[in-house]
Amino acid sequence: MTFIRTTPSRPVDVTAVFPQLAPLARPATRLHPRPGAPTPHDSSIGGPLLWPADEPWPHCDAPHEGGGCLLAAVRVDQRVRARAAAHPDGTPGVSSRTPEEEAVLAQFDWDQERPDGPIPLLPVAQLYVRDVPVLRPPGQADLLQVLWCPFDHPDMYMPRTAVFWRSAAAVTDILTSPPESFDVEFEEYVPEPCVLAPEQVTEYPNPLELSKELREQLGDWGRWEAVDAAVDSSYAPFPESYYRSDLSVAPGWKAGGWPQWGYTDPAPRQCPACDTAMEPLLTIDTFEWDGSSHSWIPYEDQAAASSTGDRHRDMWRPTGVQIGSGYKQQLYVCPAAPEHPHIELMQ
Ligand SMILES: [Zn+2]
Numbered sequence: 646m647t648f649i650r651t652t653p654s655r656p657v658d659v660t661a662v663f664p665q666l667a668p669l670a671r672p673a674t675r676l677h678p679r680p681g682a683p684t685p686h687d688s689s690i691g692g693p694l695l696w697p698a699d700e701p702w703p704h705c706d707a708p709h710e711g712g713g714c715l716l717a718a719v720r721v722d723q724r725v726r727a728r729a730a731a732h733p734d735g736t737p738g739v740s741s742r743t744p745e746e747e748a749v750l751a752q753f754d755w756d757q758e759r760p761d762g763p764i765p766l767l768p769v770a771q772l773y774v775r776d777v778p779v780l781r782p783p784g785q786a787d788l789l790q791v792l793w794c795p796f797d798h799p800d801m802y803m804p805r806t807a808v809f810w811r812s813a814a815a816v817t818d819i820l821t822s823p824p825e826s827f828d829v830e831f832e833e834y835v836p837e838p839c840v841l842a843p844e845q846v847t848e849y850p851n852p853l854e855l856s857k858e859l860r861e862q863l864g865d866w867g868r869w870e871a872v873d874a875a876v877d878s879s880y881a882p883f884p885e886s887y888y889r890s891d892l893s894v895a896p897g898w899k900a901g902g903w904p905q906w907g908y909t910d911p912a913p914r915q916c917p918a919c920d921t922a923m924e925p926l927l928t929i930d931t932f933e934w935d936g937s938s939h940s941w942i943p944y945e946d947q948a949a950a951s952s953t954g955d956r957h958r959d960m961w962r963p964t965g966v967q968i969g970s971g972y973k974q975q976l977y978v979c980p981a982a983p984e985h986p987h988i989e990l991m992q
């Protein structure tokens with residue numbers, strides 16, 4: 646890892662005010678993706694995977710409609726953006742297409758139909774346990790790879806993911822040119838290649854997952870003031886919002902921790918194979934923060950985050966991924982048996 650990101654300390658030690666929360670603390674790893682040039686040996690979002698040359702690349706067999714956004718054209722745009730980002734001084738021509746890139750675009754027949762057959766999946770996340778210790782891999786595995794089919798599917802308005810665990814040391818010959826889909830549903834389903842700055846944080850449950858009794862206590866501002874005189878009094882009319890936005894669940898891409906809720910109430914997440922309560926594996930987020938979660942902006946990004954322009958966008962929406970109209974895609978795994986099928990929800 647070549648850079649770090651540091652979440653500011655939470656404004657209040659919430660377990661001092663509500664000791665009942667202490668046993669509910671869970672570690673999460675904020676991933677802090679930023680556009681870059683990851684290799685197969687790095688943890689990444691949208692980067693090349695450490696995939697064995699002799700293992701078939703995963704495909705999606707479901708029927709697909711939509712599409713029409715050519716993946717090779719999206720890749721050209723991504724390369725131009727990456728080049729511009731690598732030359733923030735604005736070297737002339739750096740944000741224009743090269744003749745080779747123009748040639749790639751010129752060779753397309755934009756009216757061509759998608760070839761028949763299954764769709765090759767697209768790399769979404771590659772996480773080494775050395776970087777993301779919150780992961781609980783099965784057996785000797787030390788690498789999580791998440792791919793998705795870059796189309797909406799009849800039962801869900803987001804891409805469908807596939808999860809693979811493997812042992813990095815077992816991969817000797819790496820597949821260097823995996824097959825790519827002809828087209829994608831939206832450009833926002835093609836993650837911008839990003840390097841990561843994983844950071845451990847502690848999370849507590851969304852208020853909707855707490856007992857009625859504890860929620861009532863959270864809503865009593867007198868309790869907050871009695872324990873911590875420095876508590877931000879602007880939240881006095883909305884103590885539960887304060888807990889929710891600043892003290893419970895981190896925004897942005899992350900592994901582990903507690904899920905955020907808001908699009909729906911908490912949904913049951915039982916393993917389809919053994920009925921065990923499933924645990925969050927990965928949160929794919931449209932935004933790294935929103936209007937109510939500014940306190941989670943890393944110190945290193947605060948100056949740029951308050952500006953406008955490209956640097957702001959690179960921090961706020963570093964991967965370019967958009968789920969629904971700005972939601973999150975949550976992946977859950979079975980703690981009893983990680984090989985059991987995972988589930989995914991939009992929030
Ligand atoms: Zn599909």
Ligand SMILES: [Zn+2]
Pocket residue numbers: 916917918919920921979980981982985
């Ligand atoms: Zn299970």
